[in-house]
Amino acid sequence: MSNAKTKVSVLYPDGEGKTFDMDYYCNKHIPMVAELLGDAVKGATVEKGLAGGAPDSAAPFQAMGNIYFESVEAFQNSFGPHADKIMGDIPNYTNIEPIFQISEVMI
Protein backbone atom coordinates (compact mmCIF):
# COMPACT_ATOMS: atom_id res chain seq x y z
CA MET A 1 0.00 0.00 0.00
CA SER A 2 3.00 2.27 -0.52
CA ASN A 3 1.07 4.55 -2.88
CA ALA A 4 -1.93 4.71 -0.57
CA LYS A 5 -1.38 8.03 1.17
CA THR A 6 -4.97 8.58 2.25
CA LYS A 7 -6.60 6.58 5.02
CA VAL A 8 -10.30 6.79 5.76
CA SER A 9 -11.04 5.55 9.28
CA VAL A 10 -14.41 4.67 10.72
CA LEU A 11 -14.37 4.28 14.50
CA TYR A 12 -17.21 2.71 16.49
CA PRO A 13 -17.15 4.02 20.09
CA ASP A 14 -18.25 1.59 22.77
CA GLY A 15 -21.03 2.50 25.19
CA GLU A 16 -23.89 1.05 27.15
CA GLY A 17 -26.21 -1.00 24.97
CA LYS A 18 -23.97 -0.64 21.93
CA THR A 19 -23.72 -3.64 19.64
CA PHE A 20 -21.51 -4.49 16.68
CA ASP A 21 -21.76 -7.56 14.43
CA MET A 22 -18.12 -8.18 13.51
CA ASP A 23 -18.99 -11.15 11.31
CA TYR A 24 -21.36 -9.08 9.16
CA TYR A 25 -18.89 -6.21 9.06
CA CYS A 26 -15.95 -8.31 7.87
CA ASN A 27 -17.86 -10.63 5.56
CA LYS A 28 -20.60 -8.41 4.14
CA HIS A 29 -20.03 -4.69 4.71
CA ILE A 30 -16.33 -4.32 3.93
CA PRO A 31 -16.52 -6.59 0.83
CA MET A 32 -19.54 -4.57 -0.39
CA VAL A 33 -17.66 -1.30 0.05
CA ALA A 34 -14.58 -2.72 -1.69
CA GLU A 35 -16.69 -3.90 -4.63
CA LEU A 36 -18.57 -0.61 -4.97
CA LEU A 37 -15.43 1.53 -4.80
CA GLY A 38 -13.42 -0.77 -7.06
CA ASP A 39 -9.86 0.03 -8.01
CA ALA A 40 -9.84 3.17 -5.86
CA VAL A 41 -9.48 0.92 -2.80
CA LYS A 42 -5.81 0.13 -2.18
CA GLY A 43 -6.31 -1.82 1.03
CA ALA A 44 -8.56 -2.30 4.01
CA THR A 45 -8.05 -3.27 7.64
CA VAL A 46 -10.46 -4.07 10.45
CA GLU A 47 -9.72 -4.22 14.15
CA LYS A 48 -11.77 -5.42 17.10
CA GLY A 49 -11.33 -3.58 20.40
CA LEU A 50 -9.86 -5.69 23.20
CA ALA A 51 -8.83 -3.26 25.95
CA GLY A 52 -7.95 0.30 26.80
CA GLY A 53 -4.66 1.62 28.11
CA ALA A 54 -5.34 1.41 31.83
CA PRO A 55 -5.28 -2.04 33.48
CA ASP A 56 -8.59 -3.89 33.07
CA SER A 57 -10.14 -0.96 31.19
CA ALA A 58 -12.55 -1.53 28.32
CA ALA A 59 -11.62 -0.70 24.75
CA PRO A 60 -12.82 2.81 23.86
CA PHE A 61 -13.91 1.53 20.44
CA GLN A 62 -15.72 -1.73 19.70
CA ALA A 63 -14.27 -1.71 16.20
CA MET A 64 -12.23 0.29 13.72
CA GLY A 65 -12.35 -0.01 9.96
CA ASN A 66 -9.82 1.63 7.66
CA ILE A 67 -9.73 1.90 3.89
CA TYR A 68 -6.73 3.20 1.97
CA PHE A 69 -6.77 5.34 -1.19
CA GLU A 70 -4.17 7.05 -3.34
CA SER A 71 -5.58 10.48 -2.56
CA VAL A 72 -8.47 12.33 -0.93
CA GLU A 73 -9.88 12.90 -4.42
CA ALA A 74 -9.75 9.19 -5.21
CA PHE A 75 -11.77 8.53 -2.05
CA GLN A 76 -14.30 11.27 -2.72
CA ASN A 77 -14.81 10.36 -6.36
CA SER A 78 -15.30 6.68 -5.66
CA PHE A 79 -17.31 7.02 -2.44
CA GLY A 80 -19.65 9.84 -3.42
CA PRO A 81 -21.85 7.92 -5.87
CA HIS A 82 -22.27 5.05 -3.36
CA ALA A 83 -22.46 7.00 -0.10
CA ASP A 84 -26.17 6.42 0.47
CA LYS A 85 -25.93 2.66 -0.07
CA ILE A 86 -22.85 2.31 2.14
CA MET A 87 -24.19 4.50 4.96
CA GLY A 88 -27.54 2.76 4.70
CA ASP A 89 -25.90 -0.58 5.48
CA ILE A 90 -24.59 0.59 8.87
CA PRO A 91 -27.79 -0.26 10.83
CA ASN A 92 -27.42 -3.85 9.56
CA TYR A 93 -24.41 -4.41 11.81
CA THR A 94 -24.38 -1.80 14.57
CA ASN A 95 -26.40 0.71 16.56
CA ILE A 96 -23.29 2.82 17.09
CA GLU A 97 -22.96 6.23 15.47
CA PRO A 98 -19.49 6.00 13.95
CA ILE A 99 -16.77 8.64 13.91
CA PHE A 100 -15.24 9.33 10.49
CA GLN A 101 -11.78 10.65 9.81
CA ILE A 102 -9.77 11.24 6.65
CA SER A 103 -6.04 11.10 7.33
CA GLU A 104 -2.76 11.50 5.53
CA VAL A 105 -0.47 8.50 5.93
CA MET A 106 2.84 9.81 7.31
CA ILE A 107 4.54 6.48 8.09
Next chain:
Amino acid sequence: MSNAKTKVSVLYPDGEGKTFDMDYYCNKHIPMVAELLGDAVKGATVEKGLAGGAPDSAAPFQAMGNIYFESVEAFQNSFGPHADKIMGDIPNYTNIEPIFQISEVMI
Protein backbone atom coordinates in the same frame (compact mmCIF):
# COMPACT_ATOMS: atom_id res chain seq x y z
CA MET B 1 2.72 -7.84 9.11
CA SER B 2 0.71 -11.04 8.57
CA ASN B 3 1.67 -12.42 11.99
CA ALA B 4 0.96 -9.14 13.77
CA LYS B 5 -2.48 -9.80 15.18
CA THR B 6 -2.35 -7.16 17.91
CA LYS B 7 -2.57 -3.46 17.17
CA VAL B 8 -1.94 -0.82 19.80
CA SER B 9 -3.47 2.50 18.76
CA VAL B 10 -2.81 5.89 20.28
CA LEU B 11 -5.30 8.54 19.19
CA TYR B 12 -4.81 12.26 19.76
CA PRO B 13 -8.20 14.05 19.81
CA ASP B 14 -8.29 17.56 18.43
CA GLY B 15 -9.59 20.44 20.49
CA GLU B 16 -9.12 24.13 21.16
CA GLY B 17 -5.52 24.97 21.92
CA LYS B 18 -4.35 21.44 21.22
CA THR B 19 -0.97 21.09 19.54
CA PHE B 20 0.89 18.16 18.03
CA ASP B 21 4.46 18.18 16.66
CA MET B 22 4.24 15.65 13.82
CA ASP B 23 7.92 16.03 12.95
CA TYR B 24 9.03 15.13 16.49
CA TYR B 25 6.50 12.30 16.64
CA CYS B 26 7.62 10.66 13.39
CA ASN B 27 11.34 11.30 13.71
CA LYS B 28 11.97 11.04 17.45
CA HIS B 29 9.11 9.44 19.40
CA ILE B 30 8.17 6.51 17.15
CA PRO B 31 11.81 5.58 16.45
CA MET B 32 12.52 5.71 20.21
CA VAL B 33 9.58 3.41 20.93
CA ALA B 34 10.64 1.04 18.16
CA GLU B 35 14.18 0.89 19.51
CA LEU B 36 13.08 0.34 23.12
CA LEU B 37 10.57 -2.39 22.25
CA GLY B 38 12.90 -4.08 19.78
CA ASP B 39 11.87 -7.22 17.94
CA ALA B 40 8.42 -7.20 19.53
CA VAL B 41 7.47 -4.39 17.14
CA LYS B 42 6.24 -5.85 13.86
CA GLY B 43 5.27 -2.56 12.24
CA ALA B 44 4.20 1.00 12.90
CA THR B 45 2.01 3.50 11.12
CA VAL B 46 1.31 7.18 11.71
CA GLU B 47 -1.51 9.26 10.29
CA LYS B 48 -2.19 12.97 10.34
CA GLY B 49 -5.82 14.10 10.54
CA LEU B 50 -7.08 15.98 7.49
CA ALA B 51 -10.86 16.11 7.78
CA GLY B 52 -13.94 14.56 9.31
CA GLY B 53 -16.79 12.85 7.57
CA ALA B 54 -19.10 15.83 7.11
CA PRO B 55 -18.23 18.40 4.44
CA ASP B 56 -15.68 20.96 5.68
CA SER B 57 -15.56 19.35 9.12
CA ALA B 58 -12.33 19.17 11.09
CA ALA B 59 -10.58 15.87 11.73
CA PRO B 60 -11.67 14.44 15.10
CA PHE B 61 -8.06 13.41 15.76
CA GLN B 62 -4.93 15.45 15.07
CA ALA B 63 -2.94 12.25 14.77
CA MET B 64 -3.07 8.50 15.18
CA GLY B 65 -0.15 6.20 15.86
CA ASN B 66 -0.36 2.42 15.63
CA ILE B 67 2.16 -0.25 16.55
CA TYR B 68 1.70 -3.91 15.67
CA PHE B 69 2.69 -6.90 17.78
CA GLU B 70 2.30 -10.67 17.52
CA SER B 71 0.15 -10.81 20.64
CA VAL B 72 -1.13 -8.81 23.59
CA GLU B 73 1.51 -10.52 25.72
CA ALA B 74 4.27 -9.48 23.33
CA PHE B 75 3.10 -5.88 23.67
CA GLN B 76 2.80 -6.00 27.44
CA ASN B 77 6.15 -7.72 27.99
CA SER B 78 8.04 -5.32 25.74
CA PHE B 79 6.21 -2.12 26.72
CA GLY B 80 6.03 -2.60 30.49
CA PRO B 81 9.69 -2.05 31.30
CA HIS B 82 9.78 1.15 29.18
CA ALA B 83 6.32 2.55 29.90
CA ASP B 84 7.54 5.42 32.06
CA LYS B 85 10.12 6.58 29.53
CA ILE B 86 7.69 6.35 26.61
CA MET B 87 4.80 8.05 28.42
CA GLY B 88 7.21 10.69 29.72
CA ASP B 89 8.08 11.67 26.17
CA ILE B 90 4.50 12.62 25.27
CA PRO B 91 4.72 16.23 26.57
CA ASN B 92 7.67 16.75 24.23
CA TYR B 93 5.35 16.67 21.20
CA THR B 94 1.79 17.33 22.32
CA ASN B 95 -0.48 18.77 25.02
CA ILE B 96 -3.20 16.30 24.07
CA GLU B 97 -4.21 13.53 26.44
CA PRO B 98 -4.18 10.52 24.13
CA ILE B 99 -6.69 7.66 23.93
CA PHE B 100 -5.17 4.17 24.02
CA GLN B 101 -6.67 1.06 22.57
CA ILE B 102 -5.46 -2.51 22.18
CA SER B 103 -7.16 -4.26 19.26
CA GLU B 104 -7.22 -7.62 17.57
CA VAL B 105 -6.49 -7.41 13.85
CA MET B 106 -9.41 -9.07 12.05
CA ILE B 107 -8.54 -8.11 8.45
